Amino acid sequence: MTERHTLALLLENTAGSLSRVAGLFSARAYNIESLSVAPTEDPTISRMTVVTSGSPQIIDQIVKQLNKLIDVIVLVDLSDGLRVERELLLVKMRHDNDLEKDKILKAVGKLEGALLDTTEGVSTAEITGSSAQLDEFVRLVDSSILELARSGTLGLQLGPKSLNSK
Amino acid sequence: MDKQLRGAEIFVKALSDEGVEFLFGYPGGAVLHIYDEIFKQDKVKHILVRHEQGATHAADGYARACGRPGVVLVTSGPGATNAVTGIATAYMDSIPMVVFTGQVSTALIGNDAFQEVDCVGITRPCVKHNFLVQRVEDLAETIKKAFYVASTGRPGPVVVDLPKDVTAAVTSYSYPKTVTMRSYKPPVDGDPEQIHRACDLLLSAKKPMIYSGGGAVIGNASEELTKFARLLGYPVTQTLMGLGAYPGSDPQFVGMLGMHGTYEANMAMHHCDVLISIGARFDDRVTGDLEKFCPEAKIIHIDIDPASISKNVYVDVPIVGGVRSVLRELNQAIESSGRAPVDRATNLWWAQIKEWASLKCLDYDKTSKLIKPQSVIEALHKVTDGDAYITSDVGQHQMWAAQYYTFDKPRRWINSGGLGTMGFGLPAAIGVQLAFPDSVVACVTGEASFQMCIQELSTCLQYNLPIKVVSLNNRYMGMVRQWQEFFYESRYSNSYMDALPDFVKLAESYGHIGMRIDQPGDVVGALEEAFGLRDRLVVMDFITDQTENVYPMIAAGKGQHEMHLATDDRELA
Numbered sequence: 001m002t003e004r005h006t007l008a009l010l011l012e013n014t015a016g017s018l019s020r021v022a023g024l025f026s027a028r029a030y031n032i033e034s035l036s037v038a039p040t041e042d043p044t045i046s047r048m049t050v051v052t053s054g055s056p057q058i059i060d061q062i063v064k065q066l067n068k069l070i071d072v073i074v075l076v077d078l079s080d081g082l083r084v085e086r087e088l089l090l091v092k093m094r095h096d097n098d099l100e101k102d103k104i105l106k107a108v109g110k111l112e113g114a115l116l117d118t119t120e121g122v123s124t125a126e127i128t129g130s131s132a133q134l135d136e137f138v139r140l141v142d143s144s145i146l147e148l149a150r151s152g153t154l155g156l157q158l159g160p161k162s163l164n165s166k
Numbered sequence: 167m168d169k170q171l172r173g174a175e176i177f178v179k180a181l182s183d184e185g186v187e188f189l190f191g192y193p194g195g196a197v198l199h200i201y202d203e204i205f206k207q208d209k210v211k212h213i214l215v216r217h218e219q220g221a222t223h224a225a226d227g228y229a230r231a232c233g234r235p236g237v238v239l240v241t242s243g244p245g246a247t248n249a250v251t252g253i254a255t256a257y258m259d260s261i262p263m264v265v266f267t268g269q270v271s272t273a274l275i276g277n278d279a280f281q282e283v284d285c286v287g288i289t290r291p292c293v294k295h296n297f298l299v300q301r302v303e304d305l306a307e308t309i310k311k312a313f314y315v316a317s318t319g320r321p322g323p324v325v326v327d328l329p330k331d332v333t334a335a336v337t338s339y340s341y342p343k344t345v346t347m348r349s350y351k352p353p354v355d356g357d358p359e360q361i362h363r364a365c366d367l368l369l370s371a372k373k374p375m376i377y378s379g380g381g382a383v384i385g386n387a388s389e390e391l392t393k394f395a396r397l398l399g400y401p402v403t404q405t406l407m408g409l410g411a412y413p414g415s416d417p418q419f420v421g422m423l424g425m426h427g428t429y430e431a432n433m434a435m436h437h438c439d440v441l442i443s444i445g446a447r448f449d450d451r452v453t454g455d456l457e458k459f460c461p462e463a464k465i466i467h468i469d470i471d472p473a474s475i476s477k478n479v480y481v482d483v484p485i486v487g488g489v490r491s492v493l494r495e496l497n498q499a500i501e502s503s504g505r506a507p508v509d510r511a512t513n514l515w516w517a518q519i520k521e522w523a524s525l526k527c528l529d530y531d532k533t534s535k536l537i538k539p540q541s542v543i544e545a546l547h548k549v550t551d552g553d554a555y556i557t558s559d560v561g562q563h564q565m566w567a568a569q570y571y572t573f574d575k576p577r578r579w580i581n582s583g584g585l586g587t588m589g590f591g592l593p594a595a596i597g598v599q600l601a602f603p604d605s606v607v608a609c610v611t612g613e614a615s616f617q618m619c620i621q622e623l624s625t626c627l628q629y630n631l632p633i634k635v636v637s638l639n640n641r642y643m644g645m646v647r648q649w650q651e652f653f654y655e656s657r658y659s660n661s662y663m664d665a666l667p668d669f670v671k672l673a674e675s676y677g678h679i680g681m682r683i684d685q686p687g688d689v690v691g692a693l694e695e696a697f698g699l700r701d702r703l704v705v706m707d708f709i710t711d712q713t714e715n716v717y718p719m720i721a722a723g724k725g726q727h728e729m730h731l732a733t734d735d736r737e738l739a
Contacts, residue, residue: 011349012349015298016286016290016296016298019287019290020290023290023291027291057476057480060476061473061477064472064473064475065473067472067473068471068472068473070294070295070315070347070349070350071295071349072349073348073349
């Protein structure tokens with residue numbers, strides 16, 4: 001039985017830390033659905049969100065193996081509790097007539113996205129939502145898409161808990 | 167202002183302050199500043215090997231024998247890549263080691279400079295951790311961190327990549343006494359609640375089994391393990407890596423388990439109702455087919471590495487902690503419980519085990535006109551009073567050494583269990599002999615493995631290391647031949663060692679003594695003569711029965727109860 005888990009990590013912001021995580025996933029043949037990483041308010045620490053999938057036993061191993069990496073300071077499996085998960089989508093869509101444009105605007109509006117630019121029959125939009133919502137959006141406008149970029153999922157626990165206090 | 171030192175001076179001082187005795191290495195362009203400083207001092211003794219793989223295996227052997235981290239220095243590029251096999255070997259067996267690799271100057275990194283490789287990248291999957299030192303100011307602290315990480319928790323090799331300009335730059339020096347890392351906190355003590363659960367389960371067992379591994383050796387838990395087994399009176403089996411932590415000659419020891427373990431150990435594993443794994447990781451060579459592994463057992467697992475628990479086999483009572491401290495707690499819990507094991511039940515269990523043991527699965531033909539390799543190991547045990555440090559290479563001879571040299575003490579059996587690295591034995595013996603100059607050190611090898619790092623005979627001469635090389639020469643890559651016989655209808659594809667050198671002359675040309683023994687009646691005498699030469703290295707070339715196989719055997723993919731025995735070579739199930 002395959003489960004999807006979102007893992008949040010704080011890790012040392014050193015040159016090799018990203019490749020240690022990526023290397024672990026490829027060496028042990030674990031899945032990465034998405035991975036995003038950026039420095040935190042403390043520039044010596046990066047925060048990473050990994051969305052992965054596997055059997056409960058594999059997820060258990062992924063968590064343990066990540067914890068074993070010397071650069072990993074703290075790891076929380078966000079799927080264990082209440083959380084917020086968001087992903088950003090930047091997308092460029094072609095519309096050859098008003099009907100097509102309307103369809104695109106409707107889809108963007110449905111997810112409370114923002115239209116950033118329209119030039120020569122091409123509109124660029126930004127949309128934030130859960131991965132599933134973004135998947136749904138992509139499906140709706142699929143035939144119009146010229147190009148898209150997705151950030152990968154970001155996540156935080158809800159409530160007073162934080163990775164910093166763990 | 168503090169005295170300013172060059173990076174190379176800091177390096178040597180830091181090793182000295184860390185208490186490093188030996189530095190196994192080989193010079194080259196990127197580490198010349200360091201070698202110049204090594205020349206100027208005599209605190210850290212440099213051991214010049216003949217190939218960087220030899221340096222890593224020697225440092226590894228040193229660490230396995232004495233418990234202190236082995237230390238290596240090699241140059242950039244090919245120096246580093248040659249060291250990789252030895253680093254991976256140490257990684258698989260959790261051996262503490264710190265490997266310093268030279269690197270091109272920071273300004274050249276990434277430019278495909280002469281003798282440049284991405285050492286941090288290449289070694290990443292086979293180290294516990296690695297560092298690239300980019301500023302001389304970070305050097306001393308990084309060295310301290312490297313030793314700390316390598317030798318604590320589940321030990322392992324740590325690589326420190328040193329760009330040449332960092333070894334030339336200057337700064338003030340002070341070696342930190344301790345170091346803390348916010349991202350690294352190795353566990354020590356087990357959870358008391360889990361320990362009590364384990365205690366209850368153990369005391370209620372009817373068919374218990376103690377399965378101990380390399381963690382009991384590395385974790386220095388021999389005394390605690392012995393006490394634990396004696397308190398309970400339960401049967402003990404050990405993995406290839408665990409041999410010696412519990413005395414091999416003790417009646418509670420039922421032999422090694424796994425692919426070439428004893429019939430009684432594997433059958434007892436298969437039928438047990440409570441299994442306690444102590445610093446062992448349920449390797450595929452131990453478990454055989456996981457579907458058939460210990461079908462009736464509740465499993466307790468003590469390990470310092472949480473990732474080893476429930477990795478291959480689901481564990482009912484996981485205990486994360488150092489085996490020594492957990493066993494101490496467990497022993498205390500058993501003693502203070504006032505309960506004793508279920509006597510009648512375990513008597514029945516022992517009777518069953520003795521019945522399995524009565525098959526005498528390690529018997530072999532003692533009337534052969536050819537030298538039986540097993541007999542050489544038994545004679546070796548006799549001649550060395552069972553008290554030698556035995557290193558080995560990889561293959562049939564390794565299994566025979568494990569089966570027939572009864573190890574009564576930990577750290578006496580030095581072999582590459584996880585990675586299975588041919589060429590390990592001789593350089594590892596160098597490290598062991600340096601750690602214990604007055605002890606008897608023998609390298610059990612075969613003519614194939616021996617040739618993989620044979621150049622280190624030269625190192626042995628340079629440092630007067632009186633290692634005894636016991637080569638079981640069957641003119642085949644024996645284990646490959648055995649598998650080809652069993653599973654490839656005896657098509658011996660490339661497993662035949664054609665054009666062998668004259669090992670006697672070869673030993674002599676390296677300045678040592680060579681002996682060739684081809685009669686069974688000469689085995690003991692030859693060993694006595696060789697081990698009598700206390701200050702000389704002797705290469706003993708035993709011409710053994712080419713057709714001998716390692717038995718018993720569980721074929722890959724079979725269950726532990728499905729063993730082949732030598733006596734009838736048929737499946738017992």
